[in-house]
Amino acid sequence: MVNTDLYQKVIDANISFHGTLADDYKMCEPHFRPENVQKVEAKLLKLVKETNAKRLLDLGCGTGFIIDIAKKYVQEIHGIDVTQAMLDKVDKSGSAKIQTFKHDTGSFSVESGTYDIATAYSFLHHLYDIEPTLKTAYKALRKGGKFYVDLEPNFYLWEIINNLERNGGYDPIVMREIEMVKYKDEDFKKNFGLPKEIVDYAEYGKNVLGGFKEEEMKKLLLKIGFSKIDFFYYWYIGQGAIINDSTKDKDERFKNAEIVDELLQKALPLSKNLYKYIGFIATK
Numbered sequence: 001m002v003n004t005d006l007y008q009k010v011i012d013a014n015i016s017f018h019g020t021l022a023d024d025y026k027m028c029e030p031h032f033r034p035e036n037v038q039k040v041e042a043k044l045l046k047l048v049k050e051t052n053a054k055r056l057l058d059l060g061c062g063t064g065f066i067i068d069i070a071k072k073y074v075q076e077i078h079g080i081d082v083t084q085a086m087l088d089k090v091d092k093s094g095s096a097k098i099q100t101f102k103h104d105t106g107s108f109s110v111e112s113g114t115y116d117i118a119t120a121y122s123f124l125h126h127l128y129d130i131e132p133t134l135k136t137a138y139k140a141l142r143k144g145g146k147f148y149v150d151l152e153p154n155f156y157l158w159e160i161i162n163n164l165e166r167n168g169g170y171d172p173i174v175m176r177e178i179e180m181v182k183y184k185d186e187d188f189k190k191n192f193g194l195p196k197e198i199v200d201y202a203e204y205g206k207n208v209l210g211g212f213k214e215e216e217m218k219k220l221l222l223k224i225g226f227s228k229i230d231f232f233y234y235w236y237i238g239q240g241a242i243i244n245d246s247t248k249d250k251d252e253r254f255k256n257a258e259i260v261d262e263l264l265q266k267a268l269p270l271s272k273n274l275y276k277y278i279g280f281i282a283t284k
């Protein structure tokens with residue numbers, strides 16, 4: 001049963017958190033880096049072609065990360081988000097018809113069966129309960145439509161990191177992840193004056209629930225009615241260190257990172273603890 005007080009508390013924390021970050025959001029968040037935009041664009045373009053997409057619904061659209069990419073390929077885009085300060089940053093220029101709605105995605109009264117693609121990028125872990133929002137995506141899509149979810153915390157890595165000591169004397173690649181996973185709230189406090197409690201509620205799926213398990217997410221998606229759910233794991237521990245190795249030239253660094261990734265991808269599910277993020281594509 002959904003705890004409605006907590007459901008609303010998490011929404012309020014998100015409005016406070018993202019309202020504070022909105023001005024700096026595009027500059028601070030690594031997913032806006034060109035190499036990531038390129039990867040997301042390739043995934044999205046494939047879905048656009050597969051569904052011959054004309055209409056896309058972006059859940060938790062924020063400042064328009066997905067909208068900026070999708071508007072090159074899709075005629076009509078609707079974005080939903082609870083934080084007005086984030087929605088104010090959405091660039092609606094160009095030929096695509098873009099509309100935004102300030103609303104909770106879980107209770108939004110979405111037009112049924114009219115979208116070819118629904119997206120939720122770096123969003124689900126900001127919810128107290130993901131089920132109502134997954135249902136919104138399902139209802140929105142036409143039969144055969146695709147739901148693309150990305151940049152979500154992988155429970156299996158979060159669990160291990162959460163059990164490590166801050167000063168455990170591990171290699172810097174592990175120490176760095178301990179800081180990023182367990183103590184990120186200290187940065188938000190220092191740089192934006194945000195109290196830990198607001199950060200934890202706003203990042204409920206990460207900081208309180210500790211990320212998502214593929215198996216549980218899949219079960220829920222199947223219960224809602226989705227089929228053909230393909231999960232992907234990416235960004236392994238140490239990938240950043242390989243990519244930023246100043247002793248090698250750029251091509252070599254990226255090539256090395258790719259070689260390690262190929263090996264770890266082959267080793268799945270054994271290597272799933274090493275990947276920081278998960279995502280999936282589900283079909284209605």
Ligand SMILES: C[S@@+](CC[C@H](N)C(=O)[O-])C[C@H]1O[C@@H](n2cnc3c(N)ncnc32)[C@H](O)[C@@H]1O
Pocket residue numbers: 011014015018031059060061062063064065066080081082083086103104105106120121122123126127
């Ligand atoms: C990390 S941001 C991601 C924004 C965008 N998708 C991106 O990738 O840059 C999460 C967004 O979810 C929004 N959000 C949080 N809870 C929400 C809810 N219940 N309904 C709609 N939007 C919500 C926040 O306001 C914020 O803009």
